[in-house]
Amino acid sequence: MKFSSLTNRVGGDGADAWDIHYAAVERQRKGDDIIILSIGQEMGEATPKLIIDAAVRSLDNNRHHYSEIGGEPDLKQLIADRYTKLLNRPISTANVAVMSGAQNALFATSLCTLEAGDEVVIVEPYYATYPATFSVGGAKVVTVSTLPEHDFLPSIDDIAQKLTGKTRAIVINSPHNPSGMVYPTELLIQLVEICKSEKIWLISDEVYAFFVEPGAFCSPAALPGAFEHCITVSSISKSHRMTGWRVGWVVASEPVIERIFNLSVCMSYGLPMFTQDATCAALTVAAQFETSVRLQINRKRQRVISNLSQIERVVIRGSQVGMFVTVDIRQLPISASDFAWRLLDEYDVAVLPCSAFGPSGNGIFRLNIGESDESLQAACERIRQLAAKL
Numbered sequence: 184m185k186f187s188s189l190t191n192r193v194g195g196d197g198a199d200a201w202d203i204h205y206a207a208v209e210r211q212r213k214g215d216d217i218i219i220l221s222i223g224q225e226m227g228e229a230t231p232k233l234i235i236d237a238a239v240r241s242l243d244n245n246r247h248h249y250s251e252i253g254g255e256p257d258l259k260q261l262i263a264d265r266y267t268k269l270l271n272r273p274i275s276t277a278n279v280a281v282m283s284g285a286q287n288a289l290f291a292t293s294l295c296t297l298e299a300g301d302e303v304v305i306v307e308p309y310y311a312t313y314p315a316t317f318s319v320g321g322a323k324v325v326t327v328s329t330l331p332e333h334d335f336l337p338s339i340d341d342i343a344q345k346l347t348g349k350t351r352a353i354v355i356n357s358p359h360n361p362s363g364m365v366y367p368t369e370l371l372i373q374l375v376e377i378c379k380s381e382k383i384w385l386i387s388d389e390v391y392a393f394f395v396e397p398g399a400f401c402s403p404a405a406l407p408g409a410f411e412h413c414i415t416v417s418s419i420s421k422s423h424r425m426t427g428w429r430v431g432w433v434v435a436s437e438p439v440i441e442r443i444f445n446l447s448v449c450m451s452y453g454l455p456m457f458t459q460d461a462t463c464a465a466l467t468v469a470a471q472f473e474t475s476v477r478l479q480i481n482r483k484r485q486r487v488i489s490n491l492s493q494i495e496r497v498v499i500r501g502s503q504v505g506m507f508v509t510v511d512i513r514q515l516p517i518s519a520s521d522f523a524w525r526l527l528d529e530y531d532v533a534v535l536p537c538s539a540f541g542p543s544g545n546g547i548f549r550l551n552i553g554e555s556d557e558s559l560q561a562a563c564e565r566i567r568q569l570a571a572k573l
Contacts, residue, residue: 223421253453258462262434282433284429303351326541356387361549
């Protein structure tokens with residue numbers, strides 16, 4: 184029997200990157216005491232009660248029927264208000280599409296902007312699903328390599344050299360997963376100028392933006408003349424401990440939102456009303472709760488960096504903000520993938536090797552810092568023990 188070529192494009196290294204995580208989850212399910220640091224969430228934390236209560240009230244009020252396909256009006260207004268402040272320009276509900284998480288938002292954006300024969304530029308190391316997400320419609324993914332020594336920050340010249348007459352979009356992720364690097368404003372200005380000149384899209388994944396101190400983050404869509412070229416994607420997952428609620432969004436010009444709406448009719452036909460009502464409650468207290476999460480994660484980051492920095496031949500790269508600390512083990516006589524599997528098999532700790540994030544991730548692994556202080560301390564000690572063996 185024959186399968187579509189799409190199924191091949193969405194498989195491969197990006198999908199295989201999660202094998203170690205799935206193995207760790209399976210062992211934990213069977214009762215093994217595994218410290219899982221391979222996925223970006225606060226494992227021991229619950230969604231705030233006021234958000235859960237909002238979902239329960241919504242269900243009690245029979246808010247469990249078909250919803251508006253592009254998002255419930257109240258939620259779209261709250262997102263529009265949020266981006267009016269962030270971008271310092273009027274954003275209306277016509278500029279907002281509510282999606283099933285940022286991953287779904289990126290997938291829909293790809294299908295609406297890229298097709299066979301097009302090229303799309305992404306920067307290494309990239310989030311593991313990016314190659315599949317941006318090639319799903321048949322476009323060719325063109326990668327820009329970066330150096331750990333530069334904290335994986337690309338140069339504008341390296342990006343510009345990858346552009347051809349077939350380029351239709353540049354994808355950026357800032358704050359960056361896995362490195363925690365934040366794109367400086369000057370680089371964003373240069374990227375916007377390129378996109379304006381070449382008449383191409385700048386797709387900006389900003390899931391971790393709330394981790395940056397208020398006023399210190401620049402979204403490229405906020406720059407002069409940029410909005411018509413920018414497609415901004417984010418979600419509620421990390422900022423409000425709502426990874427499993429699957430609510431994200433796209434903010435863009437009306438023509439983009441109209442096409443995403445048409446795609447959503449065929450793909451999801453709207454999200455549950457009660458999850459959207461819960462997200463409304465989350466965004467109503469956004470600043471207060473985001474500050475709490477940011478401070479807690481920042482404290483854990485500094486503690487993990489302090490512990491890992493004491494290990495010989497191990498170097499911390501980037502790790503400015505976000506859910507991860509990025510660890511360079513190229514001085515050890517082992518690949519990051521083999522190190523990660525040995526760490527799981529021998530020490531019951533799951534981290535994610537970055538080799539599936541593009542060649543720039545070779546010799547690097549990332550670990551989630553959302554676990555308890557006790558688990559993070561134990562994980563750092565076990566990483567030290569394995570490194571000492573090698």
